[in-house]
Amino acid sequence: MSTVLHPPGIRREFPLTVAAWRDYDRDVCTLPGMSLGDHELSRPIALESEHLWNLGARRVVMPHTIDLTRAATSTQEAAQHTVRSLSLVRDLTARAVLVEWRLRLDPGDEATWKLLSHLQPPQQVDGPQQADEQLLTWRHSHYLCKCLWRQGPGFIQIRDRRWGDLRRFTSDEAHYHQAIALLDYGTPAASVPPEVLADFTEEHLVLSVGEFVWWLPYRVKRWIQEAMAI
Secondary structure (H helix, E strand, O other): OOOOOOOOOOOOOOOEEHHHHHHHOHHHHHOOOOOOOOOOOOOOOHHHHHHHHHHOOOEEEOOOOEEOOOOOOOOHHHHHHHHHHHHHHHHHHHOOOEEEOEEEOOOOOOOHHHHOOOOOOOOEEEOOOOHHHHHHHHHHHOOOOOEEEEEEOOEEEEEEOOOOOOEEEEEOOHHHHHHHHHHOOOEEHHHOOHHHHHHHHHOOOEEEEOOEEEEOOEOOOOOOOOHHHO
């Protein structure tokens, strides 16, 4: 992995943080989602990971714990903040950027970590009784391209290996494509056609965050092998 890039004046043994880039380059502040909470959800944050990549970031530290507990995502603003943070982790994972982040789940939540297991493993998981075991399994089983989606001429395909085997979901129906565009950076559940949301939920391709639903797979930016093998 490439060495960590730091803004001038920051000691080199410290990793690049999102907050450091905000302080270093004011233009970064204008990027949708850069403040991880101050922008409207309708403004996509895809440019954020791309901009950090272009600046040379290969290791990014998330400044705050991503809190998926029911209490922490009970308001619209809190749910939006969480969705933005998850989107940044997902998009940076797709670029093979090392992301250092922390995750908090409800004490009885034994399933969400598996839904997120295609993302760069966090440094810490809090909440569940088996959190340490979950994190250890996550770290040992993670690899790039574990759950991705790609678009061909007239169809989309999701390839999911989070459960140990390869599961494929392919569709050439336009309303599925439109739903993914809505879900990509989070949308109220009521805005997605119920039958499409039910299909995606059954396939474990979306995550509920408060009143929002968020698209889990990423469009991979760094292939680990030839594209024909994926």
